[in-house]
Amino acid sequence: MNLKKEAVSVFKSILKNVNPKEFLPEIVSWNQETGKLRIHDTEFSVASDQKIYVIGTGKASPTMAEAMENILGEVIEDGLIIAPPDSESDLQIINMVQGSHPLPDANSIQATHHFLKLIKTIPDGSVVINLLSGGTSALLCRPVEHITVHDIREVFRLLLESGATIHEINTVRKTISQIKGGQLLKYFENKTLIDLIISDVPDDDLRYIGSGPTTAQKISYQEAFDVLNRYEIWESLSKSVKDHILSKKESAENRKFESKEIEHHEAWIVSSASKVAKQTKQILTDSGFETELVHPAWTGLINDFEEHIFGHIEKLREMPAGNHALVFYGECTVKVTGDGLGGRNQELALRMARRLQNMDNNIAFLSAGTDGIDGPTDAAGGVVDKNTFSEAEEKSLEPNSYIEANDSYHFFEKFGGHIITGPTGNNVMDIQIVLMQKS
Numbered sequence: 001m002n003l004k005k006e007a008v009s010v011f012k013s014i015l016k017n018v019n020p021k022e023f024l025p026e027i028v029s030w031n032q033e034t035g036k037l038r039i040h041d042t043e044f045s046v047a048s049d050q051k052i053y054v055i056g057t058g059k060a061s062p063t064m065a066e067a068m069e070n071i072l073g074e075v076i077e078d079g080l081i082i083a084p085p086d087s088e089s090d091l092q093i094i095n096m097v098q099g100s101h102p103l104p105d106a107n108s109i110q111a112t113h114h115f116l117k118l119i120k121t122i123p124d125g126s127v128v129i130n131l132l133s134g135g136t137s138a139l140l141c142r143p144v145e146h147i148t149v150h151d152i153r154e155v156f157r158l159l160l161e162s163g164a165t166i167h168e169i170n171t172v173r174k175t176i177s178q179i180k181g182g183q184l185l186k187y188f189e190n191k192t193l194i195d196l197i198i199s200d201v202p203d204d205d206l207r208y209i210g211s212g213p214t215t216a217q218k219i220s221y222q223e224a225f226d227v228l229n230r231y232e233i234w235e236s237l238s239k240s241v242k243d244h245i246l247s248k249k250e251s252a253e254n255r256k257f258e259s260k261e262i263e264h265h266e267a268w269i270v271s272s273a274s275k276v277a278k279q280t281k282q283i284l285t286d287s288g289f290e291t292e293l294v295h296p297a298w299t300g301l302i303n304d305f306e307e308h309i310f311g312h313i314e315k316l317r318e319m320p321a322g323n324h325a326l327v328f329y330g331e332c333t334v335k336v337t338g339d340g341l342g343g344r345n346q347e348l349a350l351r352m353a354r355r356l357q358n359m360d361n362n363i364a365f366l367s368a369g370t371d372g373i374d375g376p377t378d379a380a381g382g383v384v385d386k387n388t389f390s391e392a393e394e395k396s397l398e399p400n401s402y403i404e405a406n407d408s409y410h411f412f413e414k415f416g417g418h419i420i421t422g423p424t425g426n427n428v429m430d431i432q433i434v435l436m437q438k439s
Contacts, residue, residue: 001323003364003435004383008419010283010433011368011380017279018271018370018426020060020198024067027270028196030075037127039194039268046127053122054079054094055115056131057140058210059371060198062089062096063425064131069093080118081131082111082139087423099139102160102376103153108141112179115140116187124190134200134371134427136210137170142178144244151238152176162231163335165299166201170211175224175245180211182259188214195267200427202297202330204272216261221249273297273429276370277329280431289325289435297429298330302348305332310355313363313434321438328432340407343375345430347408349382349417350399357389362437368419371427375409380419381430382412391415 016022029038037044037052046052054068054076061081066089069076079094084101097115099108122128143152155176159169174181185193193214201208206215225245228234234242248257277293284291294312298305309328316324334344345367352365368374368381392399392415402411412418 001362001437003362003437004366004385004417006287007364007366007383007433007435010280010287011366011419011431012421013283014276014280014431015370015421015424015426018276018428020063020271020426021067021070023271024064024196025071027268028068028071030072032075039196039266042266044127044192044194051077051123051126052129053077053126054129054131055119056081057115057136058131058133058198059084059101059135059423059427060133060425061131062087062091064133064196064198065089065091065094065096068129068131077126078118080115082108082115084135084139084423099141101135101138103156104138104141104149105153106149108139109149112140112142116142119187122191127192127194128188130193130195130214132195132210132214133198134210136213137173137180140179140210140213144176144178147176147240147244151241155237155241158233158236159231161336162233163301163333164227164231165333166331167205167208167299168227170208171220172224172227173211174219175221175248176241177211179213181207181219182212182214182216184213185216185259185262185265188265189262192264193262193266195265197267197269198426198428199269199272200429202273202299202429204269204274206267214265215267216259218258221245225249271426271428273329276428276431277327280327280433284325284327284433289323290319291325291327293327298328298332300332302332302334302344302351305348306351306355309352309432309434313436316434316436316438317361319438324436324438326434329429331429334406336406338405338407340402340405341377341410342406342408343369343377343379343381345369345374345381346377346379346412347403347406348432349384350403350408350411353384353388354399354403356384356386359386361439362386364435366419366433367430369430370424372421372424377409378420379409379412380421382408382417383419384417388415388417
């Protein structure tokens, strides 16, 4: 059995199972005759004079919006989503504008302007369905006054390259935004707001998915200040960002600042990494692999994740003969020190190739992002086996030098092993698969 091909096949099967156009109709339904909107087991009565609007932000917003158009049809009064660059859709009613990802730019600012402009026109008493998914933090961007898009972009870049966790990154992002951290809620007073959310954070904490624009919460300037110092970012920030955080941190009023919930608001997580990981385990089990799903979702540095994965692989050596599989999920962080091109999944795959080179059994490892995008590249991730390292050296490629330069993309480009899916229209973190044939 070619385990690398098998791993890629399983990953592509997963992507088909998590398409919002497939699963949202099982969660959301509309009865035109009765005016009933059902989400799971909850029903909303929509009066004949009430209007329904659909808005959304994130990597999955185009496919989620297409699903909602299929479900609701012409009952949608109007709508707008903010999607990543080069997104495509067949939307007929809901408008789509594009921002920038993973770093915000002027397009994100302009897209957010159009987004808020539409929201302000929604009449009181309307029903607003908000489609939220990963990528929202960069796409939905309205900095506080006096902070430029260049300055906020640099904050994002420094955080993403620092090794900080997604929770720490979003803790900072909220403090320099006018709409993150529940601050968007003020636009929906006297309306019914329904959030349908695809989670891309390890513990499905609504406060951190897309920086929680519609989740009421405390915004801590002290915690943001601590994160920026912990990762040695503070001194690299612009004066406008530092002045803003310091002034808020030192104000007694803002030390306990909390965004406020609105009266008519419900939220559902419709897909998440844990759900997708369970589906991955089932696919592998059905394919004849004795499969272990490793909980919880990973969050932390890539070095620690590498050790965590290899520790579980070592335990497979004690298992009886047969086909075995491990499934991991979550997102690791990489402290970038080189000037190469790559993403966390490609780098993790290349690091694991180094680990697997002396294994006795046939073994393969895959790491890929469910959004189809790994870092600033066109790859979703990479796949390797125990022969990858030695075969690369035979081709005069030095894998260690690519690891040191954070240049995993160019390694896989030359050697092979890239997983290319294109943007998938979904985003529920990363999946890692280990397949072993033990004789």
